[in-house]
Amino acid sequence: MYDILVIGGGVVGGMILRELSRFNAKICLLEKESDVAMGASRANSGISHAGFDAKEGSLKAKFNVLGASMMPKVTEELGVKYKNNGSIVVGFNDEDMETLQGLYERGLKNGVKGLKIIDQQELRTLEPNISDDAVGALFATTAGIVCPYELAIASIGNAMDNGAELKLNFEVDKIETGEYFTVTSKDGQVVKAKYIVNSAGIYSDKIAGLIGDNSFKIGARKGEYILLDKESGNFVNHTLFFCPTKKGKGILVSQTVDNNIILGPTATEQDDKDDVTTTADGLNDVIASANKLCKKVPVFNSITSFAGLRAYSDRHDFIIEKSALNDKFYNVAGIESPGLTSAPAIGDFIANEVAKDLNLNKKDNFNPTRKADYFFKNLTNEEKNAVIKKIPEYGKIVCRCESITLGEILRAIRENPKATTVDGIKRRTRAGMGRCQGGFCQPVIVSVLAKELGIPYEQVTKSGKGSEINVGRTK
Numbered sequence: 202m203y204d205i206l207v208i209g210g211g212v213v214g215g216m217i218l219r220e221l222s223r224f225n226a227k228i229c230l231l232e233k234e235s236d237v238a239m240g241a242s243r244a245n246s247g248i249s250h251a252g253f254d255a256k257e258g259s260l261k262a263k264f265n266v267l268g269a270s271m272m273p274k275v276t277e278e279l280g281v282k283y284k285n286n287g288s289i290v291v292g293f294n295d296e297d298m299e300t301l302q303g304l305y306e307r308g309l310k311n312g313v314k315g316l317k318i319i320d321q322q323e324l325r326t327l328e329p330n331i332s333d334d335a336v337g338a339l340f341a342t343t344a345g346i347v348c349p350y351e352l353a354i355a356s357i358g359n360a361m362d363n364g365a366e367l368k369l370n371f372e373v374d375k376i377e378t379g380e381y382f383t384v385t386s387k388d389g390q391v392v393k394a395k396y397i398v399n400s401a402g403i404y405s406d407k408i409a410g411l412i413g414d415n416s417f418k419i420g421a422r423k424g425e426y427i428l429l430d431k432e433s434g435n436f437v438n439h440t441l442f443f444c445p446t447k448k449g450k451g452i453l454v455s456q457t458v459d460n461n462i463i464l465g466p467t468a469t470e471q472d473d474k475d476d477v478t479t480t481a482d483g484l485n486d487v488i489a490s491a492n493k494l495c496k497k498v499p500v501f502n503s504i505t506s507f508a509g510l511r512a513y514s515d516r517h518d519f520i521i522e523k524s525a526l527n528d529k530f531y532n533v534a535g536i537e538s539p540g541l542t543s544a545p546a547i548g549d550f551i552a553n554e555v556a557k558d559l560n561l562n563k564k565d566n567f568n569p570t571r572k573a574d575y576f577f578k579n580l581t582n583e584e585k586n587a588v589i590k591k592i593p594e595y596g597k598i599v600c601r602c603e604s605i606t607l608g609e610i611l612r613a614i615r616e617n618p619k620a621t622t623v624d625g626i627k628r629r630t631r632a633g634m635g636r637c638q639g640g641f642c643q644p645v646i647v648s649v650l651a652k653e654l655g656i657p658y659e660q661v662t663k664s665g666k667g668s669e670i671n672v673g674r675t676k
């Protein structure tokens with residue numbers, strides 16, 4: 202019997218699990234996929250928003266501002282890449298400048314620090330590649346960029362190092378209520394718990410529906426992206442936005458924490474909650490908008506495209522509350538943008554609420570830190586030599602584009618939460634994320650996974666059952 206089950210291994214479920222692991226309690230995360238961070242937390246813009254965008258008094262505004270202020274410490278503790286690069290919302294005419302003034306005032310009401318309206322000249326100094334048509338901007342110095350899947354993986358790993366359990370390939374299919382919850386997966390596994398936190402992203406309405414709670418609906422809004430090679434990594438310095446519209450913050454141009462440039466996302470509502478394909482129309486929209494924001498965007502340096510699904514609710518705000526049907530069942534739903542930014546604050550809030558209900562005490566020995574792996578290529582030659590002397594596998598480069606070593610790949614397979622797929626290795630190490638997108642390193646990674654997991658080469662998958670890479674042996 203668990204004290205608390207968290208359903209959904211994204212950044213929100215991950216942060217909730219991590220905060221719960223500060224307490225003396227038996228806790229477990231249930232995730233339907235073969236790895237964590239495979240939903241919205243895998244594919245988004247990776248911006249730690251300053252917090253001027255959400256309506257004052259909304260949960261989005263409250264958790265965004267709090268989460269953004271927590272982000273530097275949380276990422277430092279978890280060894281996750283974060284950069285306080287600042288964001289700029291660009292105005293192109295008088296109407297936009299009025300909108301920017303409104304955002305500035307809303308930001309002040311939301312408690313955002315470091316906001317200022319800047320003129321055309323200052324904007325050009327900050328961003329030499331900005332469009333000639335730009336007339337001014339709102340500059341938010343507290344905004345940053347963060348790696349979203351790294352944050353989800355690290356928070357879950359840290360929680361596991363502090364005693365939390367993780368069940369992958371556990372698709373919650375049935376929840377029976379009573380003195381405690383009995384949760385059954387699609388393939389018949391059963392677990393029991395006193396409390397449930399539902400943070401199942403785009404499927405959180407379905408999970409709430411399993412206890413008869415149909416008080417909200419979650420829709421899917423696709424966002425498509427193009428990623429540019431590091432060669433263009435200094436094309437912009439800050440995160441550049443258009444003025445927001447009803448559909449969201451629009452297409453942005455930004456650096457990523459790994460020195461790529463990201464263009465996107467689009468915003469298209471769709472019925473299918475699993476379709477993350479990119480489309481020619483979507484990518485053309487991304488290019489057209491990026492070229493309105495900046496001059497001569499180096500789209501020729503594109504190395505990949507991808508899409509993610511925003512989980513928007515029919516209540517138009519985050520839903521963070523106990524279910525009206527069961528006071529031991531928390532819904533954490535409709536967590537669209539700025540959900541990544543808000544995740545540390547949501548985790549803290551939910552963990553403390555549940556701990557109060559269950560009368561939990563804090564552990565004496567909670568360890569908040571999760572040491573980052575040697576990001577080998579960033580070490581000096583002396584440091585590299587010292588590491589190789591200690592662990593010789595760091596002396597073998599596997600991914601040439603990103604200079605990722607065998608040591609880093611082995612650590613990804615052996616450390617919580619353990620990678621068991623090629624994409625799992627990719628999200629933990631960046632092997633396969635460079636210019637050749639895994640063309641050279643994938644066969645080596647498949648071999649390493651087969652050996653470490655003790656399975657045949659043909660059973661190694663890209664991202665779980667049904668995505669086997671090799672169908673058989675020719676010799």
Ligand SMILES: Cc1cc2nc3c(=O)[nH]c(=O)nc-3n(C[C@H](O)[C@H](O)[C@H](O)COP(=O)(O)OP(=O)(O)OC[C@H]3O[C@@H](n4cnc5c(N)ncnc54)[C@H](O)[C@@H]3O)c2cc1C
Nearest residue numbers: 209211213233240241242245248373402424539540541542
């Ligand atoms: C295009 C786009 C751009 C965005 N940009 C930003 C940004 O720049 N800044 C920002 O702050 N936020 C941004 N966001 C929002 C942010 O990505 C999300 O708020 C955040 O990732 C949500 O995390 P989550 O854990 O709630 O959901 P998810 O990451 O989707 O996790 C939910 C998990 O639940 C699992 N699950 C579902 N059903 C079941 C089941 N039956 N049983 C077990 N597990 C189940 C899923 O497999 C999934 O892993 C963006 C989102 C998108 C899509």
